[in-house]
Amino acid sequence: SGNLYIVATPIGNMADISLRAIETLNQVDLIAAEDTRHSQKLLQHHQIQTRLISVHEHNEAKRASHLISQLKQGMNIALISDAGTPLISDPGYNLVNLCRAEGLNVVPIPGACAAITALCAAGLATDRFRFDGFLPVKMLAREQALTVLQQETATVVFYEAPRRVLDTIKLVQQVLGDERQLVLAKELTKTFENFISGRAQDVIDWLQADEVHQKGEFVLMIAGAQIDASQIPPEAIALLKQLKEELP
Numbered sequence: 001s002g003n004l005y006i007v008a009t010p011i012g013n014m015a016d017i018s019l020r021a022i023e024t025l026n027q028v029d030l031i032a033a034e035d036t037r038h039s040q041k042l043l044q045h046h047q048i049q050t051r052l053i054s055v056h057e058h059n060e061a062k063r064a065s066h067l068i069s070q071l072k073q074g075m076n077i078a079l080i081s082d083a084g085t086p087l088i089s090d091p092g093y094n095l096v097n098l099c100r101a102e103g104l105n106v107v108p109i110p111g112a113c114a115a116i117t118a119l120c121a122a123g124l125a126t127d128r129f130r131f132d133g134f135l136p137v138k139m140l141a142r143e144q145a146l147t148v149l150q151q152e153t154a155t156v157v158f159y160e161a162p163r164r165v166l167d168t169i170k171l172v173q174q175v176l177g178d179e180r181q182l183v184l185a186k187e188l189t190k191t192f193e194n195f196i197s198g199r200a201q202d203v204i205d206w207l208q209a210d211e212v213h214q215k216g217e218f219v220l221m222i223a224g225a226q227i228d229a230s231q232i233p234p235e236a237i238a239l240l241k242q243l244k245e246e247l248p
């Protein structure tokens, strides 16, 4: 049977695509893309003539079984999304899950991913991080998703749509307070790439300073909660003191 290649494409700067990705897109029999018109531009840019078909959120489950049968017939297929790494807040999970269940070969071709790109230059702790994708759209669910983070000590990474970014940061301020450091990464790898960092209020002020500040693509990062000694149970502290006395 053939291979399913999960191919990362650029998140802005067209040069951010690997040699192996280009080679793979050239050699496969079929490219399954989220938006074929959008991906056509990337393929044209690299003079790739491979046939495209659409696999998006709404037809993925149906298309998956069709693609599985083509893989079984020996076809090699590449999956790409509009930007970055497929399956990361993008379609593909059903397909990859099915391939694995059927014992078909899935080959990742790594490259750009907005979350990792943002994190590596933000200046926040990277030893432990949590990726939460897009917050739910409904208000109550949004609030709940943020409330859970009150105890989260790892850096948290979110994707956010431009029309919601200001409201989201206001909600972060409301739910998590104004102590946490935030970093908003905007337009990564593009001409107007920018990292805005500070407390929620600083980021809110920046977004409100100019209308164009709220346009573009955003990754929001929130520093993990500092564990406050007053939250440690007294028994645990007593035990630690006792242990310390026993140590040489």
Ligand code: SAM
Binding pocket: 011, 012, 081, 083, 084, 085, 086, 087, 088, 089, 090, 112, 113, 114, 115, 158, 159, 160, 161, 185, 186, 187, 188, 189, 190, 217, 218, 219
């Ligand atoms: N699969 C993609 C990846 O690997 O990052 C993410 C796809 S998701 C549908 C799109 C979201 O990713 C945007 O709303 C934005 O939050 C983030 N994003 C994508 N490109 C970006 C960029 N150049 N700068 C900042 N954020 C970006």
